[in-house]
Amino acid sequence: MAEDLTIITNADKETQYQSLIPQVAALISGEDDQIANMANISAALKEQFGWLWVGFYLVKGDELVLGPFQGPVACTRIKKGKGVCGASWQQAETLIVPDVEAFPGHIACSSASRSEIVLPVFKQESVIAVLDVDSEYLSHFDEIDAQYLKQIISLLND
Numbered sequence: 001m002a003e004d005l006t007i008i009t010n011a012d013k014e015t016q017y018q019s020l021i022p023q024v025a026a027l028i029s030g031e032d033d034q035i036a037n038m039a040n041i042s043a044a045l046k047e048q049f050g051w052l053w054v055g056f057y058l059v060k061g062d063e064l065v066l067g068p069f070q071g072p073v074a075c076t077r078i079k080k081g082k083g084v085c086g087a088s089w090q091q092a093e094t095l096i097v098p099d100v101e102a103f104p105g106h107i108a109c110s111s112a113s114r115s116e117i118v119l120p121v122f123k124q125e126s127v128i129a130v131l132d133v134d135s136e137y138l139s140h141f142d143e144i145d146a147q148y149l150k151q152i153i154s155l156l157n158d
Contacts, residue, residue: 005020005023005027005044005047005048006019006023007047007048013144013145014144014148016048016049017144017148017151017152018148020044020045020048020152021148021151021152021155023044024040024041024044024152024155025155025158027040027041027044028040028041028155028156034156035067035068037155037156038055038056038067038068038129038156039068041056041068041131041152041153041155041156042054042055042056042068042069042070043070045070045133045152046070046071051071051133051134051135051140052071052072052110052112052113052134052135052136053069053070053071053072053074053109053110053113053132053133053134054069054070054071054131054132054133054134055067055068055069055070055071055074055131055132056068056069056121056129056130056131056132057078057085057089057129057130057132058128058129059089059127059128059129062079062080063077063078063079063080064077064078064079064080064085064086064089064129064130065077067129069132071110071134072110072112073109074109074110075107075109078107082105082107083103083105083106083107084097084100084103084106084107084116084118084132085107085118085130085132086107087105087118088118088119088120088130089120089127089130092120092122092127093120094117094118094119094120094146094149094150095116095117095118096116096117096141096142096143096145096146097115097116097117097118097141098115098138098139098141099114099115099138099139100113100114100115100116100134101114103116110134112136113134113135113136114135114136114137114138114140115134115135115137115138115139115140115141116132116133116134116135116141117132117133117141117145117146117149118130118131118132118133119131119146119149119150119153121153121156122157123157131149131152131153133145133149
């Protein structure tokens with residue numbers, strides 16, 4: 001298990017992800033506890049990219065419940081289909097929101113959040129959690145983020 005990350009900031013986003021992914025894989029290798037792994041993934045992403053908020057919401061019955069995260073305090077529970085996280089869970093697909101104010105039913109856990117990407121975490125074809133990332137900048141996330149964040153959360157199933 002790795003105990004440190006090598007953070008590169010003087011490179012494009014794709015290069016940063018390519019450097020981070022093997023480090024995250026090493027960081028969570030051999031650890032079976034998903035909460036611990038989600039915590040370290042959140043910390044690694046926050047440290048590398050400096051996003052406003054990054055973390056997981058866990059599916060518990062008919063709600064998403066706040067899990068491991070890095071950033072300001074957050075909403076504790078989100079109903080299925082509500083907000084970006086609930087919509088991602090319900091649709092079982094990645095949602096990229098360039099302007100959260102324009103998203104119908106957006107839940108403002110932090111007034112500083114301007115854009116968001118949410119990815120479902122699957123286990124045996126069921127959504128068990130979502131990875132939620134917020135930025136204080138409009139249009140901060142794109143398909144490059146979606147592609148590499150999917151690779152990172154897939155490490156949870158290795």
